[in-house]
């Protein structure tokens with residue numbers, strides 16, 4: 001705390017800033033209110049201001065320039081309106097708490113020091129010369145996050161500016177009243193952070209702008225790496241830093257990068273809702289948010305029933321449920337690998353010489369163009385042309401073939417039949433459609449011109465004659481063409497969509513002969529259980545289903561054949577929970593967004609999917625993706641979410657991981673062993689009630705699987721009323737309250753208290769599930785309780801007993 005004098009001065013300054021803000025807001029108010037109407041009004045009067053005269057060439061030119069001028073004026077006015085509105089909104093945002101930090105900085109070579117107050121937006125006084133508040137993203141404000149008092153420097157476009165920071169202060173301001181002022185010698189004082197972290201969990205993630213830590217600031221402001229990898233312990237602020245980074249990039253590159261040019265891949269749709277308020281809170285628009293599954297479903301969802309990653313993980317967790325389990329698991333790992341990616345590339349090369357599979361183009365049960373003919377045509381092209389380019393050539397050839405087949409088709413009896421069966425209404429409809437097209441475009445159909453020449457102005461004909469539907473023979477011919485054209489339209493569409501390639505057959509063929517596959521796989525060889533992997537994959541394909549691990553390779557093969565699909569608009573790609581994506585998926589994302597810089601945030605300690613990617617070790621495929629020179633790796637080891645006791649307890653499950661708890665104290669985790677399920681449910685409900693009484697209102701009962709969630713939900717609701725919410729993968733919004741949720745859906749989010757429903761050795765015993773258990777436990781901010789009706793999971797057996805409390809055997 002500061003002394004009374006300083007406090008007084010700060011309070012007075014705060015009042016002055018608040019006054020200036022209010023004055024500026026009310027100054028802008030009349031301009032801003034009704035801005036929308038004004039802009040609409042200008043648009044409405046647009047044509048009144050323009051004299052349209054096109055009689056002569058000069059008049060036409062004059063009209064043209066007058067429109068251009070009017071247009072330029074309109075867009076300038078709209079731009080300045082927009083800017084004023086932005087300014088107005090940012091001042092509104094500042095009003096309740098204009099700043100949160102201050103540094104005093106004396107630049108080398110100058111005698112006086114400048115006071116720099118830092119807030120969520122900049123605010124200058126009337127003359128616009130001196131800043132009363134600096135936006136946290138300005139270069140000078142970076143010192144607030146990077147330095148303790150003493151020597152300090154910051155980067156500007158003109159070079160580095162060094163000097164001395166003589167003071168660093170933090171504020172808590174509510175309703176323009178000072179609540180707290182701390183002078184701090186640490187980077188960002190512990191006191192404020194203690195207070196922030198001690199608060200309850202929310203259904204929405206919060207901005208950390210006032211307490212960003214130095215290493216987080218490095219992530220936020222990195223502007224040079226093509227690939228930025230953040231390996232950070234559970235609760236180390238990866239997601240928080242990522243969102244601040246988005247806000248920073250939007251600020252720094254304002255006018256060059258828009259929010260929709262930044263994409264965040266999230267672990268599940270519920271997570272989207274969880275993080276959706278941070279950017280608006282910082283005065284920025286939200287970036288685009290999606291999940292990898294949504295992307296896959298967009299491209300493959302109509303052709304297949306796609307397995308999602310949650311079904312895949314459920315499968316992985318239930319070895320007893322299926323035969324061929326080992327093979328499937330081996331397949332999951334293999335299909336996620338760079339080896340498989342390479343095998344597919346070799347396969348595409350091989351297809352350049354042989355083995356292509358096509359689908360005949362059929363019409364009315366006749367094969368118009370056979371697969372065999374396509375194959376002959378395809379392999380007649382120069383073999384040095386790339387596969388996808390040859391496919392494009394074939395596509396053009398098919399469209400030409402189809403055009404000549406379309407002409408021939410008019411002779412077929414079915415066309416005449418169809419014409420005969422057109423009732424008067426359909427006839428009239430077809431005719432008027434024809435008329436409309438002729439009127440609209442000069443060359444709608446290739447025959448329009450010819451028709452117009454022969455029959456003159458159709459409009460005149462329609463008006464002048466009584467019986468306009470009494471066509472002559474040639475008119476009938478036109479309708480015949482139209483009929484065939486309509487019927488051939490879907491065929492053309494299919495060709496344009498490359499449906500003449502049998503991609504399913506080609507993917508399946510890859511899992512055909514082992515000897516052939518070995519040549520594709522090269523020295524990497526085939527994985528264990530290859531025969532069974534092949535059988536499972538083909539069987540699934542036959543049922544028009546696709547395993548999650550097959551979806552990305554399938555899309556990749558499709559693109560090797562059809563040409564790469566790229567998005568060149570996106571400039572920044574963020575992947576959260578990055579450990580859950582496979583090396584294959586990363587290679588795919590890199591191809592998909594060739595102009596985007598990537599920021600991948602994850603924790604290998606929470607890698608719960610079989611396809612996990614190691615983010616940070618020397619052999620990481622992620623580092624290889626853009627090469628070491630273009631990659632920056634940042635490690636976060638400080639964990640902010642949980643109390644020291646919870647971090648000490650959870651980190652003991654992952655020996656070897658460097659995790660440093662933030663020094664916030666709380667109760668030790670509590671282990672309770674009960675006699676049976678009913679007793680456990682009773683005990684859990686008692687504990688939930690006790691936690692609620694302590695003021696915790698975000699409580700999660702975390703289970704291993706969806707089935708266990710249902711079982712827990714039933715057991716708990718059978719015991720009494722109490723509002724519980726069952727979370728499934730379909731749940732879209734994240735709300736406060738008491739939830740029952742499978743661990744893999746709780747990824748990335750946090751709760752005041754976490755209750756592990758079943759921490760028995762029966763449920764968690766395999767090494768592969770250790771990280772899932774760890775992930776579940778690390779969701780807790782303040783309280784962690786674990787239950788079992790049998791032996792404890794082996795992950796806990798080695799845990800030092802001093803790290804937890806043990807409950808009674810039976811509830812009292």
Ligand SMILES: Nc1ncnc2c1ncn2[C@@H]1O[C@H](COP(=O)(O)OP(=O)(O)OP(=O)(O)O)[C@@H](O)[C@H]1O
Nearest residue numbers: 208211212213234235236237238239240640641748
């Ligand atoms: N600098 C900070 N100031 C205040 N709070 C912070 C800071 N860094 C992190 N936190 C808080 O710590 C908690 C965990 O942060 P976040 O969810 O971003 O971590 P994470 O690394 O993404 O976690 P996980 O990998 O476990 O999902 C959040 O409540 C966040 O607000």
